[in-house]
Amino acid sequence: MGITRVPSLGLRKGSIIDIESTAKAIDECLNALEKLTGIEIMSAVVGFSGASISIINNHAVVAVGNPDYEITLDDKERVLQSARNIGLPPDKVIVHTIERQYIVDGYDGVKDPVGMAGSRLECEVAIILSALAAIQNIRRSAARINLELERVIYNPLLASEAVLIPNEKEMGVALVDIGAGVTTVSYFEKGSILYTAVIPVGGEYITKDLAIVLHTSLDEAERIKISSGVVSPEMAEQDKMIEIQNLQGRESRQVSQEVIADIISARVVEIMEMVYAELNSFGCLDRLYAGIVLTGGGANLTGIAPMAEEYLNIPVRTAVPENLRGIATDFNKPENAAVLGGAIYAARTVKMEYAENSFLPGLINKLTDWFKDLFR
Numbered sequence: 001m002g003i004t005r006v007p008s009l010g011l012r013k014g015s016i017i018d019i020e021s022t023a024k025a026i027d028e029c030l031n032a033l034e035k036l037t038g039i040e041i042m043s044a045v046v047g048f049s050g051a052s053i054s055i056i057n058n059h060a061v062v063a064v065g066n067p068d069y070e071i072t073l074d075d076k077e078r079v080l081q082s083a084r085n086i087g088l089p090p091d092k093v094i095v096h097t098i099e100r101q102y103i104v105d106g107y108d109g110v111k112d113p114v115g116m117a118g119s120r121l122e123c124e125v126a127i128i129l130s131a132l133a134a135i136q137n138i139r140r141s142a143a144r145i146n147l148e149l150e151r152v153i154y155n156p157l158l159a160s161e162a163v164l165i166p167n168e169k170e171m172g173v174a175l176v177d178i179g180a181g182v183t184t185v186s187y188f189e190k191g192s193i194l195y196t197a198v199i200p201v202g203g204e205y206i207t208k209d210l211a212i213v214l215h216t217s218l219d220e221a222e223r224i225k226i227s228s229g230v231v232s233p234e235m236a237e238q239d240k241m242i243e244i245q246n247l248q249g250r251e252s253r254q255v256s257q258e259v260i261a262d263i264i265s266a267r268v269v270e271i272m273e274m275v276y277a278e279l280n281s282f283g284c285l286d287r288l289y290a291g292i293v294l295t296g297g298g299a300n301l302t303g304i305a306p307m308a309e310e311y312l313n314i315p316v317r318t319a320v321p322e323n324l325r326g327i328a329t330d331f332n333k334p335e336n337a338a339v340l341g342g343a344i345y346a347a348r349t350v351k352m353e354y355a356e357n358s359f360l361p362g363l364i365n366k367l368t369d370w371f372k373d374l375f376r
């Protein structure tokens with residue numbers, strides 16, 4: 001129904017460093033959203049990222065308990081429990097356990113083994129870990145403004161819901177989300193996430209460098225990047241000059257678009273080097289059958305997909321969230337991938353409860369129908 005966005009000063013490199021100002025930013029965002037939609041917001045699905053994220057792939061085996069070898073919920077829970085049983089340092093928490101697949105008597109690719117016949121049940125899981133403090137800081141920020149947290153979900157999982165198609169996830173695809181403070185690189189195969197890493201640089205890194213080299217403010221550098229930035233000097237218009245204000249915002253001078261592109265290019269190449277290093281460490285470079293999908297605000301940079309494709313020598317597409325219907329087309333921007341993924345996720349899984357008299361019955365029906373209609 002609406003998307004709102006406010007600057008947040010409480011985060012650095014994707015992690016909360018100041019609860020008070022994070023809470024204030026969330027509050028401002030929600031107030032604007034309430035005004036926009038006329039709906040009071042009590043609870044939220046929250047997407048998060050941060051440099052403390054890691055992923056562990058684990059595998060477990062159990063003997064099926066039932067004497068007639070019918071796999072029960074109890075067997076499934078036992079094998080999952082065993083797969084989740086990793087030595088966890090006290091400062092880490094498991095935020096997600098993704099059931100990648102079950103294997104019944106050696107037959108793999110089973111999504112849900114309950115009710116199947118077999119004597120040996122195996123499961124493969126991907127376990128996403130975060131620093132405990134990072135999750136606690138999200139909870140504290142929400143508590144500060146009395147916002148109930150429905151779920152806290154790792155952003156790339158949300159973004160993948162909004163921008164990847166099932167076929168890509170099946171074949172092998174890397175999702176690269178270039179945000180402001182962080183770039184996340186995730187690899188999906190056989191329908192679910194297998195590897196993920198958070199690189200502590202993003203669009204802000206480019207903006208900061210522009211501000212330093214061009215002797216201007218961060219706001220002005222951000223404005224120039226968005227209005228005139230291109231990813232390489234070859235893409236700049238010949239002789240095109242850009243007006244830049246000095247640090248005090250008074251005098252202005254002219255800088256060629258080519259010089260600006262040169263600065264941007266150096267930082268983007270660095271980010272791509274780091275993306276490549278992560279993909280290489282995942283060991284998935286020769287399995288990227290569906291290529292790389294770029295999303296996040298940084299994917300708006302003119303020319304970034306062809307540049308990444310050339311640099312990485314892997315097919316690259318820029319993705320806007322499209323996996324939902326009935327959404328205003330101006331929401332279809334790469335920077336909305338995670339938030340719209342959150343809407344898809346919530347519509348699918350979170351139980352909607354409405355206060356007795358807050359809606360007319362007719363409106364409730366309309367709302368639930370609308371949610372059902374959300375998926376293709």
Ligand SMILES: Nc1ncnc2c1ncn2[C@@H]1O[C@H](COP(=O)(O)OP(=O)(O)OP(=O)(O)O)[C@@H](O)[C@H]1O
Pocket residue numbers: 013014049178179180181182183202203204207222225226227229296297298299300301302334335336
């Ligand atoms: N047209 C554009 N050209 C270049 N960069 C852009 C453009 N539009 C947005 N950006 C950059 O995208 C970044 C914001 O992206 P996004 O909204 O995905 O980040 P975020 O999710 O808030 O941050 P993070 O994921 O790091 O926590 C900013 O650095 C911004 O400068």
Ligand SMILES: [Mg+2]
Pocket residue numbers: 155177178179180296338
């Ligand atoms: Mg982001």
